[in-house]
Amino acid sequence: MTTVAAAAPVRALRHCPWPQARRAARLAVRQPLPTVGLALGAALGQTLAGPLEALTDLPAFDTSAMDGWAVAGPGPWRLAGRVLAGESCGPLADGAAVQIATGAQLPPGATGVLRREHGRTDGVVLHGLGEVTPGQDVRPRGQECRRGEPLLPAGTVVTPAVLGLAAACGYDRLTVHRRPTVELLLLGDELLDSGLPGAGLVRDALGPLLPPWLAAAGAELIGQRRVGDDFGLLRDAIRHSPADVVVTTGGTAAGPVDFLHEALTATGARLLVDGVAVRPGHPMLLAELPDGRHLVGLPGNPLAAVAGAVTLALPLLGRLAGRPGPELRTEPVAAALPGHPTDTRLLPVVRTDRGLVPLAFDGPAMLRGLALAEALAVVPPGGVPADGRAETLATP
Ligand SMILES: Nc1nc2c(c(=O)[nH]1)N[C@H]1C(S)=C(S)[C@@H](COP(=O)(O)OP(=O)(O)OC[C@H]3O[C@@H](n4cnc5c(N)ncnc54)[C@H](O)[C@@H]3O)O[C@H]1N2
Numbered sequence: 566m567t568t569v570a571a572a573a574p575v576r577a578l579r580h581c582p583w584p585q586a587r588r589a590a591r592l593a594v595r596q597p598l599p600t601v602g603l604a605l606g607a608a609l610g611q612t613l614a615g616p617l618e619a620l621t622d623l624p625a626f627d628t629s630a631m632d633g634w635a636v637a638g639p640g641p642w643r644l645a646g647r648v649l650a651g652e653s654c655g656p657l658a659d660g661a662a663v664q665i666a667t668g669a670q671l672p673p674g675a676t677g678v679l680r681r682e683h684g685r686t687d688g689v690v691l692h693g694l695g696e697v698t699p700g701q702d703v704r705p706r707g708q709e710c711r712r713g714e715p716l717l718p719a720g721t722v723v724t725p726a727v728l729g730l731a732a733a734c735g736y737d738r739l740t741v742h743r744r745p746t747v748e749l750l751l752l753g754d755e756l757l758d759s760g761l762p763g764a765g766l767v768r769d770a771l772g773p774l775l776p777p778w779l780a781a782a783g784a785e786l787i788g789q790r791r792v793g794d795d796f797g798l799l800r801d802a803i804r805h806s807p808a809d810v811v812v813t814t815g816g817t818a819a820g821p822v823d824f825l826h827e828a829l830t831a832t833g834a835r836l837l838v839d840g841v842a843v844r845p846g847h848p849m850l851l852a853e854l855p856d857g858r859h860l861v862g863l864p865g866n867p868l869a870a871v872a873g874a875v876t877l878a879l880p881l882l883g884r885l886a887g888r889p890g891p892e893l894r895t896e897p898v899a900a901a902l903p904g905h906p907t908d909t910r911l912l913p914v915v916r917t918d919r920g921l922v923p924l925a926f927d928g929p930a931m932l933r934g935l936a937l938a939e940a941l942a943v944v945p946p947g948g949v950p951a952d953g954r955a956e957t958l959a960t961p
Pocket residue numbers: 751752753755756767768769770771772814815816817818819820823845846847848863864865866867869929
């Protein structure tokens with residue numbers, strides 16, 4: 566595997582400040598995963614390994630921007646045939662015109678295009694309702710880009726628009742980073758996969774919630790399963806996982822069946838981050854497994870797991886996938902954002918005309934606030950007053 570840590574700290578960061586934890590998650594990875602060449606369609610959602618440079622001028626030839634006539638010099642013009650998109654045509658003599666379609670190659674010698682609605686034909690003579698200025702309704706070769714020009718930087722996520730642009734300027738394949746593979750292990754005997762919670766059993770909320778978030782960060786989910794509250798089962802699941810990154814939920818704290826720390830010790834893992842000064846989610850952890858793969862331990866409380874995902878899992882996966890770190894935005898605050906006395910808080914918020922407003926139902930075990938949220942506000946210790954500003958993280 567290629568995810569060997571280099572710049573990671575030798576000793577685990579314990580209860581470290583939130584910004585440091587995010588940095589540590591990226592630094593845990595020396596370099597992004599190797600590159601692969603993929604057919605355009607297969608590259609959707611992956612990350613460009615190098616800048617996308619134009620393989621050709623765009624347009625690749627002078628083109629008519631309108632349906633009408635390509636004309637040479639001032640009118641009236643003598644009509645000399647037509648040229649459709651996909652065809653090419655011989656040179657146009659001064660005083661001549663050819664009927665032309667939008668997107669068709671402009672004949673050499675043409676000085677402009679007269680739109681269909683601005684011209685009138687009289688036998689083989691074309692009269693313009695106004696003048697055709699030089700270059701009128703022509704998209705000149707290289708108007709959008711020149712061959713070799715960088716269009717997008719390395720690290721760009723391949724969206725449908727990127728696929729279209731790559732095709733337009735001549736690409737058949739794209740070079741992207743291999744996706745980091747993830748196995749999601751959901752810990753807890755109390756979890757139900759269907760039906761109503763009750764009698765001590767709760768529905769697994771993280772099995773449905775986390776995979777799309779991990780995928781949006783560039784990961785390929787290769788497995789998702791429940792692991793019962795059993796030390797040996799957990800140790801073996803971690804030891805034998807084929808994934809670049811194992812993501813666990815639950816078992817991070819000190820309960821009677823919270824075996825994650827012991828299982829990591831038994832597998833010879835090295836803790837890089839062991840607790841973060843953030844609420845919710847402070848028991849989150851990041852470890853390096855003996856073969857250089859990584860494990861992110863998310864707390865079991867659902868909003869705490871989300872906090873762990875944005876703090877540790879997404880930065881780590883982004884780095885493996887070759888993406889730049891997720892940006893924090895700074896935004897005005899419209900209603901005070903309550904803080905923790907010593908730790909960062911991640912609060913579900915909505916955006917209003919006046920700024921960010923916190924949502925109710927933001928407890929660690931709740932998802933009701935998050936389900937309405939437009940972002941997570943990063944609230945420093947002590948909170949942010951109503952006229953202040955706060956950083957926000959996008960919720961995937
Ligand atoms: N003595 C202490 N107890 C706890 C501390 C502490 O510092 N000292 N921290 C609390 C905090 S904060 C959190 S968060 C939790 C973290 O607990 P674990 O990661 O060990 O998670 P579990 O105990 O397995 O579960 C906690 C809670 O979450 C529910 N859960 C678990 N998985 C899911 C899931 N997939 N979907 C929905 N709900 C889930 C589980 O049923 C529990 O209710 O520890 C505190 N305790």
